[in-house]
Amino acid sequence: MALATTTTSTSLDFGPAVALSCRECGARYELGPSFACIECFGPLEIAYDFGRVTREQISQGPANIWRYRSLLPVPVDVASKPNTEPGWTRLVKAGNLARELGLRSLHVKDDSGNPTHSFKDRVVAIAVEAARNFGFHTLSCSSTGNLAGAVTSAAARTGLDACVFIPADLEQGKIVMASVYGGKLIGIDGTYDDVNRFCSELIGDELGDKWGFVNVNLRPYYAEGSKTLAYEIVEQLGWRIPEQIVIPVASGSQLTKIDKAFKELIALGLVEDTPYKIFGAQAEGCSPVSAAYKAGHDVIRPVKPDTIAKSLAIGNPADGPYVLDIARRTGGGVEDVTDPEIVEAIHLLARTEGIFAETAGGVTVGVLRKLVESGRIDPDAETVVLNTGDGLKTLDAVSDQARPTAVIRPSLDAFRAVVA
Amino acid sequence: MALATTTTSTSLDFGPAVALSCRECGARYELGPSFACIECFGPLEIAYDFGRVTREQISQGPANIWRYRSLLPVPVDVASKPNTEPGWTRLVKAGNLARELGLRSLHVKDDSGNPTHSFKDRVVAIAVEAARNFGFHTLSCSSTGNLAGAVTSAAARTGLDACVFIPADLEQGKIVMASVYGGKLIGIDGTYDDVNRFCSELIGDELGDKWGFVNVNLRPYYAEGSKTLAYEIVEQLGWRIPEQIVIPVASGSQLTKIDKAFKELIALGLVEDTPYKIFGAQAEGCSPVSAAYKAGHDVIRPVKPDTIAKSLAIGNPADGPYVLDIARRTGGGVEDVTDPEIVEAIHLLARTEGIFAETAGGVTVGVLRKLVESGRIDPDAETVVLNTGDGLKTLDAVSDQARPTAVIRPSLDAFRAVVA
Structure with a gap:
């Protein structure tokens, strides 16, 4: 398990984020690729020093989540780097x-x-910045499908490798979407919870070294999305x-x-x-x-x-x-x-x-x-x-119910017969 | 064929659009549900009197196509009516x-x-305003798939009936999407060109009266999208x-x-x-x-x-x-x-x-x-x-190539075997 440590590089740039803080006991740690408190094993989340943020600043930002960059653990120039630009949806x-x-x-x-047509693009975009900060070369996750597509898409665009894990029995659309961007897609015989447990094991192994699991060791950043x-x-x-x-x-x-x-x-x-x-x-x-x-x-x-x-x-x-x-x-x-x-x-x-x-x-x-x-x-x-x-x-x-009303020859008589 | 006429209601509101104009001979007609010139059978397109349009006006508009409403055949209050709000994509x-x-x-x-994940939402949004102006109760089209989904979705949201026509052999995703919003989806045994010819016939028939075929009798408006x-x-x-x-x-x-x-x-x-x-x-x-x-x-x-x-x-x-x-x-x-x-x-x-x-x-x-x-x-x-x-x-x-790298049991050994 990636417990919090007190050593970290000084070159990290997480914008207004200043620390990791334990949701249970309040213990504070320097920003790092950790997700659990060494005191109580509680989940870590991001603590901020926001400074002054105005509606006007925000409204002048881009039509994506980076308009809120001053409220997120990302560098101030985040919008100028290659990323998937999610958000500002209808x-x-x-x-x-x-x-x-x-x-x-x-x-x-x-x-x-x-x-990639789910909210997961939001959380992954933040995780990508964390992966960049920590020098990880591979972006990974356990996923019920949507996240796998969001991670492999973002990895392709940002130049990271990807290796993602899903239950093997997902819908075809999610499987195709998670593999079309390149990177490795590994189907696991089991439930999502089995996939998740497997990923926790992998993080402790040398195989998973320098890997950013967006919803495990990068979870505190990711979740902010x-x-x-x-x-x-x-x-x-x-x-x-x-x-x-x-x-x-x-x-x-x-x-x-x-x-x-x-x-x-x-x-x-x-x-x-x-x-x-x-x-x-x-x-x-x-x-x-x-x-x-x-x-x-x-x-x-x-x-x-x-x-x-x-x-x-x-x-x-x-x-x-x-x-x-x-x-x-x-x-x-x-x-x-x-x-x-x-x-x-x-x-x-x-x-x-x-x-x-x-x-x-x-x-x-x-x-x-x-x-x-x-x-x-x-x-x-x-x-x-x-x-x-x-x-x-x-x-x-929905495919049982969502189908053509009728299939006909291209003639008015045939059409009259089905709409009469 | 819906040829241009010179009679039309005075209550129409198409914003800066002032006439229909023949692309071939330049003949002008009042705005109406017509698409072909009575002089030369050439296609009609929208003529405008734009007035003054500034970058500043545009940039203050919404993050969708209505930021350009002063350049489109739509009423000035178009953004406040129910519509699908397409555009301003990445x-x-x-x-x-x-x-x-x-x-x-x-x-x-x-x-x-x-x-609905294609550019067709843009053109349909303009056609909807034309259908409203002309008092049509049903929105229709011939479609290779994307348009059918855009039309049935927009009809659902704007309270119009929908009846759309597609070649029967389309992809499952397009068929489901075109039928899930309600309305009638008619599969035609034939090519898109067969579907198109059938729709032209239908427009001349009493069955198609009060129908707005977005890409036929509403085409001049639709195309502007x-x-x-x-x-x-x-x-x-x-x-x-x-x-x-x-x-x-x-x-x-x-x-x-x-x-x-x-x-x-x-x-x-x-x-x-x-x-x-x-x-x-x-x-x-x-x-x-x-x-x-x-x-x-x-x-x-x-x-x-x-x-x-x-x-x-x-x-x-x-x-x-x-x-x-x-x-x-x-x-x-x-x-x-x-x-x-x-x-x-x-x-x-x-x-x-x-x-x-x-x-x-x-x-x-x-x-x-x-x-x-x-x-x-x-x-x-x-x-x-x-x-x-x-x-x-x-x-x-892509489904032949876009598939999992491997399907494994949830164990590190199994994973090592496939990445080694």
């Missing part, structure tokens, strides 16, 4: 879906517009924190970082300190956090995933306990939906807003509907729901 | 690919970031026209509109009047324009397409003669590449720049390489190449 005012669900104001943050979802939503709403937000939960990291980002914006005076409720969304076939939430537990009991929402199929979610804290503290919650409800929600979002979501987007929209129907979402409060992936990568989920 | 500085090809400066305009590719490239280059640009040729409309847009920007004083060369790119299996160019002909001889680049498989390209004119006038050219060269170019772009292109992107990158190797592209001149679609929609083109 915040879609979802009037049709809102009407159908009975909500006053609903927006969909549609992250399928990113370079999810903050940009929150920054963008706030800026795109006209510098306002939404009153309610529904976020998918896999490891739980994204949800915790969105909460962190809201708090940062408030602390920096960039946005008014208004209350917000955070809701986590899981698939019933992999719902350890939702189960703990409903049972009133603080501890997550790992599960063996069985759901079509493979990008959320993490049975042992590292940040699960923090998700519970945040859901309870903000007055939100955690809910889950079945596979048929996921498919139904994909179609609902597609036919109301023209957005074709991955199964993970079916999970958030399905959970949103369930929360509305059970009265746990205030229909008059401003609500945002996340779509973090792309339907083209999970075609099988 | 212009990627492709240093790795440039080095590999021996070019000094190369950018890839990556239109896979659009809502391609101009936004040129506006964005120029603005993203820092208000400079690239010296060389490689553009895919299907109907040829996109290429002619990019040329039109460069000329507009020069005429409006928004950019310096510098020379540029336009190159058209086709697949060898559907290369009627390239064949005419090489033979020195002015007339296009239709072909029956047989290529993996299905989104470019238009055997009888309406704007082919204009493409020839522009290629010759600007000192550019038209070239084609074989299917294996297309696949090779998809991999080349993916491994150098982390961009996973559709077969159409393989065509442009493959043609770029061929033009460099044969000395027809100046390696020292600033060059832009277009990727207009997304590799996730044409997985079959």
Whole structure:
């Protein structure tokens, strides 16, 4: 395990980031490729000295996540180096879906517009800067699919080698996307949790020396990329924190970082300190956090995933306990939906807003509907729901229903026969 | 055929657009759902009275095509109505690919970031405004796949009905995407040209009354959307026209509109009047324009397409003669590449720049390489190449080669065995 050390190079450039800090005991360490506290084995996260940040500075930045570079662990000239330029995706005012669900104001943050069509491009872009800083030559990860494509794409563009690990049974679109950029793609016979355990072993081995595992030894940096979802939503709403937000939960990291980002914006005076409720969304076939939430537990009991929402199929979610804290503290919650409800929600979002979501987007929209129907979402409060992936990568989920109305000869008579 | 008429409603709002004008004889008509001149049957295009347009106005607009609303046939409040908000996609500085090809400066305009992951969202967004203006209730098209998805998605979001027509043998990703948004998807047993002829018949029939066929009776409006590719490239280059640009040729409309847009920007004083060369790119299996160019002909001889680049498989390209004119006038050219060269170019772009292109992107990158190797592209001149679609929609083109390096048990020994 890559525990924190106190020795580090002085040539590192992480912009406003000044240290690693233990989320559990608060111990501080110099910035390095470490992810666990030597005192208590708690997870490390980035501590900052932000200085002055203004809305004007931000709005003059590029139309990608680097407009928030002064809030991220990246050098000030990050935008001028080759990278995939993710972010600044559409915040879609979802009037049709809102009407159908009975909500006053609903927006969909549609992250399928990113370079490899999932939010993972955000987190990987930050990890690349860490890999460069630490002199790693190979970018790696354990992945349920989306991350593997984001890592191999970013490695290709930035000139790093790539070697990524996935469960062997993923969707074809994700496998092709993870291998087309070159680098090594290794399928593992097992679940994502097996892949993850294997990667932890590899980090301790000389084989994995000089490798940056974006979601293991670079995790503290990588995870900060999810903050940009929150920054963008706030800026795109006209510098306002939404009153309610529904976020998918896999490891739980994204949800915790969105909460962190809201708090940062408030602390920096960039946005008014208004209350917000955070809701986590899981698939019933992999719902350890939702189960703990409903049972009133603080501890997550790992599960063996069985759901079509493979990008959320993490049975042992590292940040699960923090998700519970945040859901309870903000007055939100955690809910889950079945596979048929996921498919139904994909179609609902597609036919109301023209957005074709991955199964993970079916999970958030399905959970949103369930929360509305059970009265746990205030229909008059401003609500945002996340779509973090792309339907083209999970075609099988909808291909039974999404097919031609009819196949005909090119004649008006044949057409009349099918539309009559 | 929807010939131009001189009667029209006075309540139409097309912003700076003032008339339809025949590209052949110059006859002018009031704005209406027409596409052919009653004098000479030439194609109609939009004529404008632009007024004063400044870079500053544009730069203050939204991060989508509506920043150019004062150069398009759309109402001034277009951005506030539900639409898919396409455009402002990445212009990627492709240093790795440039080095590999021996070019000094190369950018890839990556239109896979659009809502349905092709440039078609641009043209459809303009057609939607025309359909609204003319009171049409149904949005329709003949399509090689990408357009069908763009139309059904936009219809869902804007509250119009959709009924779209495709050749029945398209890629699964395109079929699913075209049907998931609801509306009717009709597969036609035949080529794209058969589908197109069928749609022309349907327009003359009462069945097609009140239907807006985006690429037939709304074509003059629709086609203007391609101009936004040129506006964005120029603005993203820092208000400079690239010296060389490689553009895919299907109907040829996109290429002619990019040329039109460069000329507009020069005429409006928004950019310096510098020379540029336009190159058209086709697949060898559907290369009627390239064949005419090489033979020195002015007339296009239709072909029956047989290529993996299905989104470019238009055997009888309406704007082919204009493409020839522009290629010759600007000192550019038209070239084609074989299917294996297309696949090779998809991999080349993916491994150098982390961009996973559709077969159409393989065509442009493959043609770029061929033009460099044969000395027809100046390696020292600033060059832009277009990727207009997304590799996730044409997985079959690369799925033979894009697969895992190995599938192993989760153990270090198993991993050592495959990387040794």
